Amino acid sequence: MNRFYAAWLTLLFLFSSLAAQPKGKVWTTYKSALAADPDFSMQGEYSSTKSAIGVQVVALGAGKFDGYFLTGGLPGDGWDKGKTRIKISGELKENSLHFKNNDISAVLKDSKISITQGTVTSVLTRVERKSPTLGIKAPQGAIVLFDGKDTAQWQDGKMKDALLLHGTKSKQKFQDYFLHLEFMTPYRPYDRGQNRGNSGVYHQSRYETQVLDSFALEGKWNETGGIYRIAKPKLNMCFPPLQWQTYDVDFKAAKYDNGKKVKNAFMTVKLNGVIIHENVELPKSTTASPLKESPEPGPIYLQNHGNPVFYKNIWIIKK
Secondary structure: OOHHHHHHHHHHHHHHHHHOOOOOOOEOOHHHHHHHOHHHHOOEEEEOOOOOEEEEEEEOOOOOEEEEEEEOOEEOEEEOOOOOEEEEEEEEEOOEEEEEOOOOEEEEEOOEEEEEEOOEEEEEEEEOOOOOOOOOOOOOOOEEEEOOOOOOOEEOOOEEOOEEEOOEEEOOOEOOEEEEEEEEOOEOOOOOHHHOOOEEEEEOOOEEEEEOOOOOOOOOOOOOOOEOOOEOOOOOOOOOOOOOEEEEEEEEOOEEEOOEEEEOEEEEEEEOOEEEEEEEEEOOOOOOOOOOOOOOOEOOEEOOOOOOOEEEEEEEEEO
16 A cells, blocks of 8 residues: 555545534533523424324424424324325524425424414424333342442443443343343434434344434434344334433344354344334344354443433343
8 A cells, every 4th residue: 555545545534533523512411401402492292182193393403403294193103104204394483483395384382383284274282202111110030230329230330310321331241131221312403313312232242222313213224223234123213312212122142053153133122112123133243343243142232432322220131
């Protein structure tokens, strides 16, 4: 490799690394975001028992928004991938947010959104849904990995306000298990894609279920709910940032005979109480996984990807 080419590669790597860095403001508590950013109070989910429609509003920083209008209701509550999903950019006018295309006209103000389609007007109210497994207690026989008291079960584990920070792995190693875990992504409206609250839960430190602020997005393998580079979720059940969310995972380790893999690993995953993967086969480990596939058990790893992501109420049942 000549010197010119080596220098060019170095500069290219430097610029790409800088471009990948989160660049906007970040909030890690609901209270601080609500006090500092007026857009935060508009972002969220809107629904009504009287109307078969749901709306997800995403803040993009500096008064910019995207609205997603879903026929049938919100994901997991009436809408699925076979139904209509319409994206409309929002425009702030004084104290209200306006969405408009050829078919829909909507105005969001004071935690309510009025939607007009033809001659029909529906009024939806802002809601904050909670996972049915949020706060569930560890059953008898479960191993409690984190309960907010200490990080004794974690290597180099760090806490803040009784929450576990990303960038740690369990001291214990596991084969087949059921895992319950709760997580919260930060609010960083100025950032996009993988810079927006990125972390991940690595099963056996080999297979990643993604953690990211993927609220209202399409639902890809590199978004929350995705099994990284293997499978996208059946449904994007991601809640808005700064809301607690849950993963409930039934994991079956790969099987080996004399050191040779004879059966792939499998997992069933619930995100916020809804099945998004059912007995999905895992033919390979995640590219960036700390451990490659082998007959040995592995720890639970909570990825550090440069974003302040928090975890709590983590327990596991060996099978």
